[in-house]
Amino acid sequence: MSEVVVIGAGVGGLSAAVRLATAGHRVTVYERAGTVGGKLGRHVRSTPAGSFRFDTGPSLLTLPHVVSDLLGDDLSGHLVELDPIVRHRFPDGTVLDSCADQATFTSRIAEAFGERSADEWRRLWRRAERVWQTSWRHVLSAPARSTLGLSTLAWRAGDLAAIGPGQNIRSVGRRYLSDPRMRTLLDRYATYAGADPRRAPAALLAVPYAELRYGGWYLRGGLGTLADALLARCDALGVRVRTGTRVVEIEAAGGRVHGVRLADGALVRADVVVANADALEVYRDLLPDRRRAARLRERSLAGFVLLLGVRGRTPGLAHHTVLFPTDYDAEFDDVFGRPRDGMVARPARDPAVYVTVADDPLVRPDGHEAWFVLVNAPPHGDNAAGVDWASSSTAHGYADRILDVLAARGVEVRDRVLFRDVLTPADLQLTTASPGGAIYGTPAHGLSGLRRPGNRGPVRGLFLVGGSVHPGGGLPMVMLSAKIVADQIGSA
Incomplete structure (x- = not known):
């Protein structure tokens, strides 16, 4: 022993x-x-109306078979499959709800963007499936290998073209998807690995495949x-x-x-x-x-979080809703900076906003909603080249900015906010010892x-x-x- x-x-x-x-x-x-x-993490806020309970970290569970492999049926009574997994709202007002049934999802794409976009997604989906199968066999369930070893494995598996060494998520989107809104949707999956889609490898096609093949799940009472x-x-x-x-x-x-x-x-x-x-x-x-x-030393994306207690109910929001900006690239330029141009990282001026509102009486009082609001953020840094998220003025000023962005995108909530609590990358660094509050390390x-x-x-x-x-x-x-x-x- x-x-x-x-x-x-x-x-x-x-x-x-x-x-x-x-x-x-x-x-x-x-x-x-x-x-x-x-x-x-979890956060509890008590009010005269009752207690609000928030997940402050992951808000979506995928690959539930990985959990059951470890815990058996311990969580079976808590698992809730989500449809939609995520509601995507684009700047022109178009809405696309993702789900784990591909026939249904492609029909939703056709309805929102046309049959051509649905056909393009089906073609991309076949490539993503090959990437997933290779990744699961040789990467996700096996010890780490060298970069050369990964390429060799993919070649032996007949999937080197799908893995696409030297390609990135952005280039794959441009190759397969003609509608810029579908490209934006694909770009977002790079952020699941804390990355900029313009630099994230094409092999990350495994990420949307995992979510849209095995579904997105919630646990009653919170994750x-x-x-x-x-x-x-x-x-x-x-x-x-x-x-x-x-x-x-x-x-x-x-x-x-x-x-x-x-x-x-x-x-x-x-x-x-x-x-x-x-x-x-x-x-x-x-x-x-x-x-x-x-x-x-290079840090991944961090997150800026608002936890809101909201009076009443809000129409039009799913369990998870993403509100996209007009210029997604501007967000990545802000959050990652452009060192070659002398541009240091800064809070995104017009970011994508991710809102989680669980319809779960275990996490909010009757007649109220518990909102988890997340935007991508640069890591905390207390030097001239970083963002000092420990500064109260920076944190609360940016919180005001995010509420303004929500209102500009048709989700006005400021007059119904019972309270707001702010969590910054500096808070995550303090509570978990993650340098810079980076969510994914590098x-x-x-x-x-x-x-x-x-x-x-x-x-x-x-x-x-x-x-x-x-x-x-x-x-x-x-x-x-x-x-x-x-x-x-x-x-x-």
Whole structure:
């Protein structure tokens, strides 16, 4: 029986703990925050009208079979399939509702944009299916490989043309889709990997395929229910979960790990350490490695969040609604900056706005709505080249701006807001130790962007899980990273 220490009780850390305890290891999880869940955060606001409950991280669950593979039927009573998965509203007023039934979705495309656009989507869908099949076999469910290795695998699978080395999501959209609104829809999926669609590899076609093939799901009571279920399974397996306990160093010598050191100076011995922390934090702070850390300095998209308690009900909104801007490229120029032109990153002036309003009595009082409003944002930086999101004036001024944008796009809510709470990239950095508050670690830019930091660390006995490492961000990917690691560690 091995002694395993897991650093961080996010979804990746808890998933790894469940798998390793099931395999017979003794597992202890140390979490710096007072609660589990990591980026799968929750926020409760009490008012005279009643309590509002918000998910502050992921708001959509995909690939539910990945969850059931780990937890069985533990969440079956909570799962709700969404139709539409997302309601897309374009600047000209056109609306397109996505769903997991492709015949229905293509008919909706035909109704909104014409039969030509539906035929183009069917052709793109066939390519996306090939990308998904190759990705699932050789990337998402397998240990990380080199960039050259990925290309070789795709070639052996007969799918190199679908993977499209050197192509990006934007170029694929231009090749297959003639309607600029459909191109905008495809561009948005690059942001699921924290990337700019003009630099995101074409292999990210797997992202819309996964969502539109296996569906989008909600958990009654909020997605934070997943963290509760993982914690309950850990408790049942005898995993020790220590919240409010920060790990400050991974102890390693002689080419292998020996344990971790806590903030109070205590040394905890371990045969195996699984780090559910941003890879940059691991290689910058916990086990310093300048070369590895230097590769991870580019940060992915962050998020600016408004949590709104709203009186009454709002017509025209689905569970998830995206309101697109007139110029999507201007948003990416703002958020990522244009270093060659001397343009530093800044809050997007006219961003796409993502609104989640769950029709769930468990998360809002009667006669009210709990709104989660998200826009892409540059990471936090307290230097001249970054955005100081810790500044109250910056945060609240931008909150006003987002409410103005909603009103300009036909969603006037300012006169019905009971309260608003603001969460910035600086808040995410503080609560989860994610450098800059970047949601996905490093962005998936270029073919090399598909090769995130590996799950096996540079010393024996060290492994990494979570959204900043292979196979990527998002709840199912994080849970797959835990499976990959558990399989590599093996049984006790």
